[in-house]
Amino acid sequence: MQRGDSKPVSSSDAKGLKKVDVRLKWDPSAWDRPPHHLDIIATTYAVDAPYGRPVYVVQFDKRSPDGTINMSRHSRTGQGFGFVEEMTFELDRLATSFVRVVVGVAIHQDDGHKTFGDVSNTGVVVTEGYEELLTDDFQQVSGATAATVAEFTRNASGAWEFHEAVRGFDSDPVLFTQEMGSPPRT
Numbered sequence: 321m322q323r324g325d326s327k328p329v330s331s332s333d334a335k336g337l338k339k340v341d342v343r344l345k346w347d348p349s350a351w352d353r354p355p356h357h358l359d360i361i362a363t364t365y366a367v368d369a370p371y372g373r374p375v376y377v378v379q380f381d382k383r384s385p386d387g388t389i390n391m392s393r394h395s396r397t398g399q400g401f402g403f404v405e406e407m408t409f410e411l412d413r414l415a416t417s418f419v420r421v422v423v424g425v426a427i428h429q430d431d432g433h434k435t436f437g438d439v440s441n442t443g444v445v446v447t448e449g450y451e452e453l454l455t456d457d458f459q460q461v462s463g464a465t466a467a468t469v470a471e472f473t474r475n476a477s478g479a480w481e482f483h484e485a486v487r488g489f490d491s492d493p494v495l496f497t498q499e500m501g502s503p504p505r506t
Contacts, residue, residue, distance in 0.1 A: 336479025344405040347441040354431035365420040411480040426466035426493035437462035464488025466496040
């Protein structure tokens, strides 16, 4: 189930995006509660099926086969010291057979149902170099257990563009990887 669909905002850079970072932060749970475990997840889509099944999924325990999408920092608990998880996308190195990459964040549901509203100080930032493409605190999807945050698409000239895509979902991380690439409902 999707919540909080938002309109995409395209990058206006004619050269296209090259290398993008997505960083995630959240505060740890109280000492007497199970830890909050959030993950950045990326799915890639082929030219012949831009809204079909992902070609591959990248997350904490899986990297892209060609090394173009990598998780460089991972946390299982949050630390309260700023951004503790980071994924890097070398879009300019992705094979021409890829036309779309969707990035999301999912909350593990191992210790009971948790939403973004249950986790304090959540935040995500998407950057290319020193330019912030997106900053969000998940408040608009506070009742969701997972959310997409960004979509990168290859345009007709082959350049990669950024689109803001903050949409909430009610699913666990496994189901989310199957749903996150679906087109937004209007």
